[in-house]
Amino acid sequence: MGDALLASLKAAKSALEAQIVHRPATEHEWTDPDDIPAAPVRPIAPAVPAGDDAVTTLTSIPAVPLDVAMYGDKLCGTCKKLEITKERFFVLPGNKEYGEFSQQDSDITDLGPIAAIGERTSCPLCRLVYVAIGAKMLPTEEDGLAVHASCYWATDGRRDLQSPWINASAIRVLRLYAHTPGNTHLQTQGFVSPQITMLCNDAPEEPYPGALPDVKEYFVRLRKPGSIDFDRVRRWIGLCNKHHTHTCRTNPMLELDAALKGSDHKHPADVLPEFRCIDVARMCLxxxxxxxxxxxxxxxxxxxxxFCTLRANVKELEQPGSLALLSDHLPQTIQDALCVAREVGQAYLWIDTLCIVQDDNELKGATIKRMDMVYCAADLVIIAAGSPHAYAGIAGVRPGGVAGRPRQAVEQVAPGLRLAANEHWQDGIKDASYYQRGWTLQENYFAWRSLVFINGTVVFRCAGADAWEEHIPESTTEIYAINVQASRAARRAEELNDIGSMEQFMNAYSECILSFGSDLYNAFAGMARQLMVQYNTDLCHGMPTRFFDWHLLWEPQNETHHVRCQGSVATGDGRGPSWSWSGWTGGAVFAHIWDWYTSDIGMVSHAIRKRTWIVWYQRKSHRSSRCTHLVRHMKDHDAEDDSDGSAGHHYGSRNLYGERVKTKHRFPGLDCSRRKPTPVCLSELWPSADHTDDKQPVTWPPKYIPDTLGAHPGSGFLQFWTVSILLQVGEPVKKDVDADRRDGDHVRLGIFGRSGTQISFVYVEPDWVKSQEETNGGGKLPQTREFILLCEARDERAPGNGNPDKHKKGWKYAMMMLEWVTPGAGGKHSGQNQRWSQGQIGPRQDGEAPVGAWSAYAERVAIACIGFGDLGEALGDGPVWKEIILG
Known part of the structure; x- marks a missing residue:
């Protein structure tokens, strides 16, 4: 080590040690640099090239461990009934399954209670079943009944690339499942069905007549014991580099982004002023x-x-060897990721905490908004899916590391016949916190080529190969990516015209877990940018403004509840408004235009113009009366059109989609001429609840988390005119024909009109029911509630999945049940807001009663539908044209 470099490292060490702000320096002892040997950095070598002989994937099969068979082993009486022979693992001419798709081909054999299977230690198949089904993690009883394991013979084979859920019948496997008596599937386990099949080592040298020539590809091969076989990983990358040139070298999302924006920006360094990576060989930024x-x-x-990178230490971290000195301060997962990059020949590695300057808000914000590009442009994404946190390490990366690697389950059931669990990497997803987190959702989505570390093993995924696993030989079809490019291109074109692809962004992200509420939009920023670019839409608090009215009809699923902002802090409670999925937590939301109408964006775009009438405005801020049109995607629209309607095209009389609203024909007898928002300043409606000092935060009305996703952010409060009706909600008297489709613990209430007849249903969250016990008459039913009409929609599919526009019977008014909000009696110090079943914009005047008749804004409670002819069932004065502020 040169004197100049050593001096530089010593100086960097001193500076960096003083700047470790996230962990106490006393937790670690620094080793003097003079005592540190040269950093153990392997030379960065390119991934092993794939020569013509590289496609022969079974030439280097590891030997079977000598201790596979135990003295005294023999199949128990139950396992003998399975009639296991080597030939039975092949699908041959004359078998009824030959030439067919994969299927079950035997009766189910009950192997007995799991507890009893675990005691049959001399039966090699029972031992294998016990491990493969994960019996140590399962209860021995469920609902007072013993848990059993059963199996049956089934077939498996080559996947259909066009329909990857379909396999040809080439080999047989023993498929396992856990259940209680009566074949009730075990709830604890879910629907994982592990398989057992033969080791490819034991396939006969002379294949059986009629067996597929590549049949060995479908059996199980041995994994390297102790640690991951990086020779195999480099082989995978080499095969992809050679044979998947047209499918895996460029991420199509980058190509589309560049094409739509008319640029050649396909790398983060094209758009970010400082794009840093870790130089893996020199161990520095x-x-x-x-x-x-x-x-x-x-x-x-x-x-x-x-430890993370700050402005104060970034220069020191750019000194060669600086990260080697800091190795004790880096979490084990990061250290193991550096080992992976070194093993597979990646010269540079991007890690967020080190490569983003964490206290540079401008640069950090710009990078967060480009997370899609960071992961799309990566040559390889290392996914630590099996690591529950940064200090857990990556299992199997280093022999003897903090994260161990489980031994492969292999048993010998007869001389020369050894069986192994044919595990699938997806079986570990349900237990991996990685797949439940908000930040990692978009990172995994954008990864075009990845190494997924899960269950102590590694999986290589790319556009040409769904998953190459250590214990499964690579198929010739996936090695050469046969027909993959055309099929993926076709699917990509379909996705861009599929509104379900747009909705899945919201559906998937809404159920993810975030450690900090402030990350709500940041962790979605990359996906949001892709959604905005690919589907030509702006976002308003995470909701696409394109087809906004129909997107409002999302439904909360199991355990999903509304986070009611109380206005207790300046930023609310880290959530969005009630009308957006971002205002709800605890579970998923289900946006499903594709389900009740169609997935074709062209058809949706045409139909929604004629089935909506609300002219949507968003309020700019609480201390301003200014409102702007929510529309941002209409041609020639002035983005700064104010609520005075002075902009061109007279959008004050049109819905979001350019259609001139014709409410007098839709709602005869109502004066629906008012559409522009009434100037009102929310913070002045209740002066006693507002701040008196400009330096103090505004606590009424509550502020939602800042809308960092939208191109034109506002307050999150919508202001608009629509039809309002009063209806009663109470215990239902009619059966819900759609009850089996409802998910979760939401409470079903009936909706009743002036005739006393039940005209519909509404599903409300348990938290809302509980809140009614404290207000609104103690929650007694029935209650008179206010509903507003949102648009025309369907709550069922057209018969036979036909054209929904030709089936008029299914069309109804979609409506939102409201709850009006006013500040509590104690103003901003009370911490609680008052909620009312009815209300309207404006403050309560002295002497007026009840207090709920004059409120400030409304929130969503639930979505329901009524028939067009049911407007006459409205209570009180009937339907009224009313102005709403919705928060």
Whole structure:
């Protein structure tokens, strides 16, 4: 080590040690640099090239461990009934399954209670079943009944690339499942069905007549014991580099983004002023130019803080060897990711906490908004899916590391016939916190080529190969990516015209877990940018403004509840408004235009113009009366059109989609001429609840988390005119024909009109029911509630999945049940708002009663539908044209 470099490292060490702000320096002892040997950095070598002989994937099969068979082993009486022979694992001419798709081909054999199977230690198949089904993690009883394991013979084979859920019948497997008597599937386990099949080592040298020539590809091969076989990983990357040139070298999302924006920006360095990666060989940060290949790490942080890059230390971290000196201060998952990058020949690795300057808000914000590009442009994404937090490490990366690697389950059931569990990497997803986190959702989505570390093993995924696993030989079809490019291109075109693809962004992200509410929109920023670019839409608090009226009809699923902002702090409670999925937590939401109408965006775009009438405005702020049109995607529209309607095209009389609203024909007898928002300043409606000092935060009305996703953010409060009706809600008297489709613990209430007849249903969350016990008459039913009409929609599919526009019977008015909000009696210090079943915009005047008759804004409670002819069932004065502020 040169004197100059050593001096630089010593200086960097001193500066960095003083700047470790997230962990106490006393927790670690620094080793003097003079005592540190040269950093153990392997030379960065390219991934093993794939020569013509590289496609022969079974040439280097590891030997079976000598201790597979135990003295005294023999199949128990139950397992003998399965008639296991080597030939039975092949589908041959003359078998009824030959030439067919994969299927069950035997009766189910009950192997007995799991507790009893675990005691049959001399039966090799029972031992294998016990491990494969994960019996140690399962209860021995469920609902007072013993848990059993059963199996049956089934077939497996080559996947259909066009329909990857369909397999040809080439081999047989023993498929396992856990259940209680009566074949009730075990709830604890879910629907994982592990399989057992033969080791490819034991396939006969002379294949059986008629067996597929590549049949060995479908059996199980041995994994390297102790640690991951990086020779195999490099082989995978080499095969992809050679044979998947047209499918895996460029992420189509980058191509589309560049094409739509008329640019050639396909690398983060093209758009970010400082794009840094870790130089893996020199163990330091480095600014990399556009076009530089790099890998990226996707992992779960966890709640324990750790070292990160700051403006004060970034220069020191750019000194060669600086990260080697800091190795004790880096979480194990990050250290293991560096080992992975080194093993597979990646010269640069991007890791968020080190490569983003965490206290540079401008640069950090710009990078967060480009997370889609960071992961799309990565040559390889290292996904630590099996690591629950940053300190857990990556299992199997290093022999003897903090994260161990489980031994492969292999048993010998007869001389020369050994069986192994044919595990699938997806079986570990349900237990992996990685797949439940908000930040990692988009990182995994954008990864075009990835190494997924899960269950102590590694999986290589790319556009040409769904998943190459250590214990499964690579198929010739996936090695050469046969027909993959055309099929993926066709699917990509379909996705861009599929409104379900747009909705899945919201559906998937809404159920993810975030450690900090403030990350709500940041963790979605990359997906949001892709959604905005690909589907030509703006966002308003995470909701696409394109087809906004129909997107409002999303439904909360199991355990999903509205977070009611109380206005107790300046930023609310870290959630969005009630009308958006971002205002709800605890579970998923289900946006499903594709289900009740169609997935074709063209058809949706045409139909929604004629089935909506609300002219949507968003309020700019609480201390301003200014409102702006929510529309941002209409041609020639002035983005700064104010509520005075002075902009061109007279959008004050049109819905979001350019259609001139014709409410007098839809709602005869109502004066629906008013559409522009009434100037009102929310913070002045209740002066006693507002702040008196400009330096103090506004606590009434509550502020939602800042809308960092939308191109034109506002307050999140919508202001508009529509039809309002009063109806009663109470215990239902009619059966819900759609009850089996409802998910979760929401409470079903009936909706009743002036005739006393039940005209519909509404599903409300348990939290809302509980809140009614404290207000509104103690929650007694029935209650008179206010509903507003949103649009025309369907709550069922057209018969036979036909054209929904030709089936008029299914069309109804979609409506929202409201709850009006006023500040509590104690103003901003009370911490509680008052909620009312009815209300309207404006303050309560002295002497007026009841208090709920004059409120400030309304929130969503639930969505329901009524028939067009049911407007006459409205209570009180009947339907009225009314102005609403919705928060």
């Amino acid at each position: 480095a600014l990399v130019p556009a076009g530089t290949p790099y890998a990226a790490l996707s992992y779960v942080w966890g709640r324990r803080s750790f």
